[in-house]
Amino acid sequence: MSPHSALGDSGNRWAAAALPFVLATTLAACVAPHGREQAPSAAAPVTPDLAYPELFDAVQRRPLFADQKTFADARPLRDPARIRADYLAQRDAPGFDLQTFVAREFALPAPAQTTHVEPGRNVQEHIDRLWPALTRRNPPPRPGDSLLTLPQPYVVPGGRFREMYYWDSYFTMLGLVESGEHERSRQMLANFAFLIDAYGHIPNGTRSYYLSRSQPPFFSHMVELEARVEGDAILVRYLPQLRREHAWWMQGEQSLEPGQATRRVVRLADGSVLNRYWDDRDTPRPEAWLHDVKTAASVPQRAAAEVYRDLRAGAESGWDYSSRWLDDPRTLGTIRTSAVVPVDLNSLMHHLERTIAKACHKAADAACVREFDARASRRQAAIERHLWNAAGYYTDYDWQRRTLRTPVTAAALYPLYTGIASPQRAHLTAVTVRTRLLRPGGLATTTLRTGEQWDAPNAWAPLQWVGVEGLERYGEHALARDIADGFLRRVEDVFQRERRLVEKYDADGDQGLGGGGEYALQDGFGWTNGVVRALLSKYPRPAQTTAQREAKAAAESAASSQR
Numbered sequence: 001m002s003p004h005s006a007l008g009d010s011g012n013r014w015a016a017a018a019l020p021f022v023l024a025t026t027l028a029a030c031v032a033p034h035g036r037e038q039a040p041s042a043a044a045p046v047t048p049d050l051a052y053p054e055l056f057d058a059v060q061r062r063p064l065f066a067d068q069k070t071f072a073d074a075r076p077l078r079d080p081a082r083i084r085a086d087y088l089a090q091r092d093a094p095g096f097d098l099q100t101f102v103a104r105e106f107a108l109p110a111p112a113q114t115t116h117v118e119p120g121r122n123v124q125e126h127i128d129r130l131w132p133a134l135t136r137r138n139p140p141p142r143p144g145d146s147l148l149t150l151p152q153p154y155v156v157p158g159g160r161f162r163e164m165y166y167w168d169s170y171f172t173m174l175g176l177v178e179s180g181e182h183e184r185s186r187q188m189l190a191n192f193a194f195l196i197d198a199y200g201h202i203p204n205g206t207r208s209y210y211l212s213r214s215q216p217p218f219f220s221h222m223v224e225l226e227a228r229v230e231g232d233a234i235l236v237r238y239l240p241q242l243r244r245e246h247a248w249w250m251q252g253e254q255s256l257e258p259g260q261a262t263r264r265v266v267r268l269a270d271g272s273v274l275n276r277y278w279d280d281r282d283t284p285r286p287e288a289w290l291h292d293v294k295t296a297a298s299v300p301q302r303a304a305a306e307v308y309r310d311l312r313a314g315a316e317s318g319w320d321y322s323s324r325w326l327d328d329p330r331t332l333g334t335i336r337t338s339a340v341v342p343v344d345l346n347s348l349m350h351h352l353e354r355t356i357a358k359a360c361h362k363a364a365d366a367a368c369v370r371e372f373d374a375r376a377s378r379r380q381a382a383i384e385r386h387l388w389n390a391a392g393y394y395t396d397y398d399w400q401r402r403t404l405r406t407p408v409t410a411a412a413l414y415p416l417y418t419g420i421a422s423p424q425r426a427h428l429t430a431v432t433v434r435t436r437l438l439r440p441g442g443l444a445t446t447t448l449r450t451g452e453q454w455d456a457p458n459a460w461a462p463l464q465w466v467g468v469e470g471l472e473r474y475g476e477h478a479l480a481r482d483i484a485d486g487f488l489r490r491v492e493d494v495f496q497r498e499r500r501l502v503e504k505y506d507a508d509g510d511q512g513l514g515g516g517g518e519y520a521l522q523d524g525f526g527w528t529n530g531v532v533r534a535l536l537s538k539y540p541r542p543a544q545t546t547a548q549r550e551a552k553a554a555a556e557s558a559a560s561s562q563r
Contacts, residue, residue: 044199045208048072048146049286052084055102058091060289064099067519069160072209072286074106076144112159115523117499123492124536127501127529128179134158134526135184146286148206151194152187158524159503163206164191166215167318168527170222171462175530178537182229189222189238196241201248204316209286213279213316217348219245220355235359242356243368249275249349259399266341266399272382274341275349276399279312291518299333313337317345318462321517322446322454324396324409329450340405341397343387347414350379380420387415392428394421408436409446410463416470426474433467434479439507442487443467453517459487459507460514461531468535484535491532492541501528 048071049056059071076083083105090096115133117126137153147163154164155172169188176185195202202219204210220242227234235242252262259269264278282305284292292311296304314320314337323329325337353376360368389395389404394412396405412429415421421429437444442459449456464487471480490505494512503522504514513521 044211045146045148046080046144047209047211047286048074048144049209049283049289051076051080051144052087054091055084055087056286057289058098059102060286061293062098063290064102067160068289068291069287069519070108071102071106072289073109073146073162073207074102075142075147077105077107080144109162112523115158115500117495123495123501123532126495127175127533130501130529131155131176131179131181131184134524134529136162136164146207146209148195148203148208148211150191150206152190153184154188154191154206155184155526156524157503157522157526159522160519161205161522161524161526164188165205165526166192166202167218167462170218170225171465171527172530173222173225174465175533177225177229178533185229186226189226192219192222193238193241196244201245207287212281213277213312214248215316216318216345217245217249217352220348220352224355232358232362235355236363239356239359239363242352242359246349246352246356249352261338261399268341268382268386268397268399269402270385272378272386274346274379274382274386274397274399276339276341277313277316277337277345279309279316281312282306282309284308285312285315288518295332295335299331302333307333307335310335310337317342319411319445319454321452322409323448323450323452324405324407324411324446324454326450329448329455332452336398336400339398339400341386341399342411343383343394343396344411344414346379346383346387347418347420350376350383350420351418353379383415383420384422384425388425391432393432394425394429407446407448408432410437410443410460410467413463413467413470416474417466418470419473421474423474426470426476430471430474430476430479433471434482438479438482438486440486441490441505441507441512443483444507451516453504453514455516457506457508458514458516459490459505461487461504461528465531465534468538481539484539488532488535488539488541491528501525501532503528 056071060068065071087101090101115130121129134155135153136156138147138149141149150164155169155176156162157165157168169192173185173188176188192202199211201214204213204215223234223238223242249264251265253265253273256262256265256267258267258271260267261276264275265273266276267273292308295311296307299307310325314325314335317325317337319325321332321335325335325340326332327334327336353372357369357372357376360372386397387394389406393408394415395407395409396411398405413433416426416429433443436447439457439459442464444456445458445460445463446455464483468480468484471483486507487505490507490512491501494505495501500523502513503525505512506514515521
């Protein structure tokens with residue numbers, strides 16, 4: 001068999017592996033929260049790795065582009081089926097050049113642009129003026145484009161992230177509201193409701209290749225945020241989507257026996273029902289194809305599909321990647337995300353259930369209130385029973401091995417953020433966080449330095465907000481202030497030195513720039529902007545005088561003219 005024939009067989013295997021995902025996505029979009037059938041939503045669009053699998057594999061394995069996301073985001077200039085057929089017909093011809101073929105057949109995404117910082121602007125002013133630069137509006141649907149069409153304008157994170165992302169967007173919306181950008185925030189919420197209606201869930205991001213998974217479920221927080229502006233009528237307006245998202249996360253719940261799991265649901269040995277992260281496909285991620293192929297090859301003792309599934313589930317967690325999911329903290333191939341019951345996910349699901357109960361109360365649906373109050377109470381009891389480490393912090397649970405995972409991570413603060421923790425356990429968690437995770441630059445993600453981006457020494461904006469809000473909720477004001485002050489100082493130091501806002505920061509080092517992971521540090525940056533803007537409103541910084549700002553602007557202008 002020739003190498004090209006092997007590639008063709010691989011394409012067929014990838015298509016077969018994707019069939020359960022397509023069916024699950026379509027069925028999920030056809031099931032109402034009450035279990036009644038409703039009009040089906042549009043079928044999930046075909047992902048690039050399935051539309052032209054042999055070409056996609058060849059481009060990514062070469063690799064033709066430094067960033068694997070580039071080709072995943074490239075737009076076919078004609079019918080993808082014809083492109084595939086022509087590639088298969090031409091690839092063995094003398095003089096065939098893959099790069100020339102791709103350049104002729106695809107429109108590549110525009111390079112990431114650096115945002116200009118006007119002289120004299122402080123961080124808050126820069127953020128307030130940055131939102132329009134990060135706002136996008138979709139073109140009409142185009143055949144083969146991986147970009148999902150949205151009805152309203154939306155804010156992107158920035159850099160290589162050219163589309164709307166799920167959990168990123170909640171933290172972006174926090175900043176939009178503080179900046180007075182209420183219309184943009186409302187448009188973001190409307191887009192997420194549209195995604196639930198169209199696909200049965202909110203995907204990781206608005207690309208076809210993200211549809212097989214979601215991200216940490218912050219939709220109920222988005223609705224709650226909007227309710228603070230427009231009132232509780234918003235809860236009733238978005239109740240159908242809240243219930244539909246919950247139904248998607250809980251698919252398969254009724255059929256589970258103790259000690260079993262299906263999709264995103266786990267029934268523990270004592271009958272408790274909790275959630276895990278998952279992905280409906282078990283192939284390499286299109287946006288990180290070669291990375292995943294190499295990771296699976298590094299652990300030949302494991303089935304490649306199992307590694308791919310856990311890598312994808314790690315992407316659904318938002319913590320892609322972290323020692324939190326690994327058996328060996330320094331070997332990504334030991335990832336076991338689907339074996340873990342995460343404390344953050346289940347805290348967010350508890351908030352979703354409480355929000356649904358509140359919305360049902362507003363809608364005068366007593367049966368729904370009883371159901372979701374009971375669900376939330378059962379989940380809270382299960383979290384307290386299974387996700388608490390007696391050493392003094394919340395953690396994750398390995399449902400396959402029936403053991404607690406011992407690492408201390410910033411996810412320990414989620415039960416405080418969502419109000420699940422008892423006052424005593426909240427205080428013990430605060431003590432652990434102060435002694436193990438507090439750094440000069442804010443809240444570190446974990447205690448381990450592994451080279452993965454969701455480990456020490458990185459400080460991520462969303463975790464700072466979760467930590468600060470959770471600690472404030474339980475009266476741990478000093479620690480909350482220390483986290484916020486440290487992170488804001490780190491952001492401001494980098495901004496003053498480099499004139500940019502970035503995706504993640506180093507909580508320890510002098511330079512302040514975060515690192516690690518699969519790609520270079522990104523500028524922009526949506527959730528950093530949102531959290532910093534919200535923290536500045538919560539903890540105002542001393543304002544510069546007009547004279548100080550004018551002097552600084554003059555110095556920057558003079559320095560610029562000398563370069």
